[in-house]
Amino acid sequence: MPVTHVNRRRDTYYLHAGTTRTGKPGYWFSKSAEGDLVEAIPEDYEIYENPDAQVFLRKVQPQVITPFEVAVVERGLKRYAPDQNCMVDVRGEDIVVYHAERVTFDMDLPFFGVRELPPSYRNYMKVMRFTLIDEDERTFRVQRWCFRGSIDGWIDLWSSGGSGPLADLVERYLPHIGKESFYELI
Structure with missing residues (x-):
């Protein structure tokens, strides 16, 4: 089952994987269910939705604020x-x-x-x-x-x-x- 996220606007996003120009793995969210979908969130990463309801995969942020x-x-x-x-x-x-x-x-x-x-x-x-x-x-x-x-x-x-x-x-x-x-x- 691919990783999905439903944002506050009720749009479903699918996590995709690819490689960067330097050959490292790259991840992004898209509304498209086609392509190289990811089955699990990579270790040390988290789903982040910004105030404008855009969805990203980012490295886990250190918690300074309680x-x-x-x-x-x-x-x-x-x-x-x-x-x-x-x-x-x-x-x-x-x-x-x-x-x-x-x-x-x-x-x-x-x-x-x-x-x-x-x-x-x-x-x-x-x-x-x-x-x-x-x-x-x-x-x-x-x-x-x-x-x-x-x-x-x-x-x-x-x-x-x-x-x-x-x-x-x-x-x-x-x-x-x-x-x-x-x-x-x-």
């Missing part, structure tokens, strides 16, 4: 930004928060039966990240994404107390997601 810390951010989103469409992803020492705007239609679409695009089909943008800066003390710094075309990148929020215990940063900064006050954070 599951408890991820849960602190996820619970914070439910408490401080409950009406926002957010998703959390861990990348190395970063806990990245993604946000998707609500997409509404000017007309009723009979095949959807809704006037709003379901969350699983929305595009998510990174908006905030919490970076572990002290592994012993478990302190973090917070940054927000700058959306100015010529300056796209992370902005440190040091001047407004942007480092400390994760729970404090979550309480202070997550309420701004999806609001005008987000753009005033510096």
Whole structure:
């Protein structure tokens, strides 16, 4: 039985194998069930689905961030930004928060039966990240994404107390997601 993964958009992906230009094994996911399908996930690899529902096979990542810390951010989103469409992803020492705007239609679409695009089909943008800066003390710094075309990148929020215990940063900064006050954070 080939390795498959159903992403959050309910698309089924099949794991394929091949060789790179240098002769090493290469792996990728495709919606096609044709070709060289893999029967088992290679050792030291894991399936990863990014916030845009793209599926990859990657080497197992070392866990710097604890599951408890991820849960602190996820619970914070439910408490401080409950009406926002957010998703959390861990990348190395970063806990990245993604946000998707609500997409509404000017007309009723009979095949959807809704006037709003379901969350699983929305595009998510990174908006905030919490970076572990002290592994012993478990302190973090917070940054927000700058959306100015010529300056796209992370902005440190040091001047407004942007480092400390994760729970404090979550309480202070997550309420701004999806609001005008987000753009005033510096």
